[in-house]
Amino acid sequence: MGDSEKVMRESREDRANMASNFSPKPRSFLARWHWWVGYASLGWSILYCLLGFYWALGGGGFPFGENDTRGDMMGSFLSNLSADVGGTAIAIICLVGIVVALAMVQSWGRWIPKVLILSFSMLMCVTLILVVPDVRIVQNFAYMFALHFDLIDWLVVNQVFCIIGGFIWGAAAVAYHLRTREACGNCGRIDASKGTSSISMTQWGKWFTYISIILALPYGIVRWAWAAGIPLGVSGEVWVANTSLEGKMVEFILGGLHIGGAILSLGLIQSWGETFPRWCLFLAKKRIPIWFVVAPATMASAIITVAGLKTSIQIISGIVNGTFSITIDNWGEFGPTLFWLPWGISLGAATFAYYMRRRGQCKYCGRH
Missing domain, CATH: 1.20.120 (Four Helix Bundle (Hemerythrin (Met), subunit A))
Structure with missing residues (x-):
């Protein structure tokens, strides 16, 4: 038997022994x-x-x-x-x-x-x-931050x-x-001697996280450009509607949600996404509850995917039937929204990898 096989067998035996000696916690x-x-x-x-x-x-x-x-x-x-x-x-x-x-x-x-x-x-x-x-789901979610x-x-x-x-x-x-399947209702595991490789989760989860960050940026950059007075990717007629103070504030908030979402997504692969940083006062250095991250990230992924699916179909069908086309004068209006669908999907995959990597030993069944 090779050294690697011996290590894997001993690891499985250790997990099985830990599970057998585990005292389950009362379920909430x-x-x-x-x-x-x-x-x-x-x-x-x-x-x-x-x-x-x-x-x-x-x-x-x-x-x-x-x-x-x-x-x-x-x-x-x-x-x-x-x-x-x-x-x-x-x-x-x-x-x-x-x-x-x-x-x-x-x-x-x-x-x-x-x-x-x-x-x-x-x-x-x-x-x-x-x-x-x-699209009204993501529209109203964004407008809530503008108290609209x-x-x-x-x-x-x-x-x-x-x-x-x-x-x-x-x-x-x-x-x-x-x-x-007679699996644990909390973690989904069946056999305590088998587990998902955290190394594998880290590797592909990191790639999906980077992809989701990149896809979130185009819309945020365009909206922040509009808020700063730069008519990026829009014609003069559309630009006039965004020159008021209220219009610029709305664009700043819309862009900020995307830029902020991209920054928060980094927490899925960074240490501050697992442990509260020092500036969090009394929470500093405490472990972040896994569902504190997974729940909002999953909801955001669903909302973004819904909006991306609907807007992508509208834009692509409009281009196909000749209703409109994306040009140098309007790409800022429609182009960035085409990134929403792959953004939502990649964010969902990154969130799933984060959950699988962090779930550890189940406190109800003891399985790893």
């Missing part, structure tokens, strides 16, 4: 997410199913299609959906969701093929996070509710998959 409510998230998907489906029936029967407030005058402009995929057809479809899909959610938490669910339950759950996750929302809440209406609230539902369905699918 959040740590038991894998138990209650299936019921959360059930509750979400029931509520949205009732809304679907309400809209199908002629109730007001249908948040898509005929009631959404800004849908096409905001990149909505549902801008042509009528209330009767859309409400009926929502009600039927959510009825199926109720059955699937029950199958994930009840014993009779084992009679339904696992692949069907997981496929429906992940389809719900992707649809609610990437298909239903549009005038554009938040029921249509935006509904999109936020759908995104929450998407994360719930995604988490329910993960919990169901872990439970059927």
Whole structure:
């Protein structure tokens, strides 16, 4: 047996021994997410199913299609959906969701093929996070920093509710998959003697982090140029709209969100992303809770990906059908937004690598 194989075997044995001598900590409510998230998907489906029936029967407030005058402009995929057809479809899909959610938490669910339950759950996750929302999500998120809440209406609230539902369905699918594999509901591990290489996570996570930082910069640089009085990549007509003090402040904030996001992304591969730096006063040198980083980074990745998907389709389809083209006079308006989709995806990958690298020994099952 070679030296490397001997070291790997001893390492696995050490981890197994540590796990066998491990005293698990009591699980908090959040740590038991894998138990209650299936019921959360059930509750979400029931509520949205009732809304679907309400809209199908002629109730007001249908948040898509005929009631959404800004849908096409905001990149909505549902801008042509009528209330009767859309409400009926929502009600039927959510009825199926109720059955699937029950199958994930009840014993009779084992009679339904696992692949069907997981496929429906992940389809719900992707649809609610990437298909239903549009650019208004990232628009209102950015405007919040400028204390501008005038554009938040029921249509935006509904999109936020759908995104929450998407994360719930995604988490329910993960919990169901872990439970059927008899894996730890907290860390997802099965065998204490096997672990994911932190070296591998560090290597490819670093590349995705650098990529996400580079992709975040173009939009921020253009917006800061506008805030500084430089008409970078825009014509005179567009520039006039950004010359007021309020307009420059908005551009500074929009650019700052991207530049700030790029800087914060560095924390995914730097020591100050794992331990509070010295200037954090009483928190200095304390370990940063992993979810303190992963939760907002995951949400930011989802929002950026949604906005990037919708704007990229709008821009590319406009170029293809001849509606407009990116020229020397307008590239600053449209060009930088084409970086959003790969930015969101690369940020998500970097966040996942950060989580895998930092998760360490599970405090509930003792596995590494």
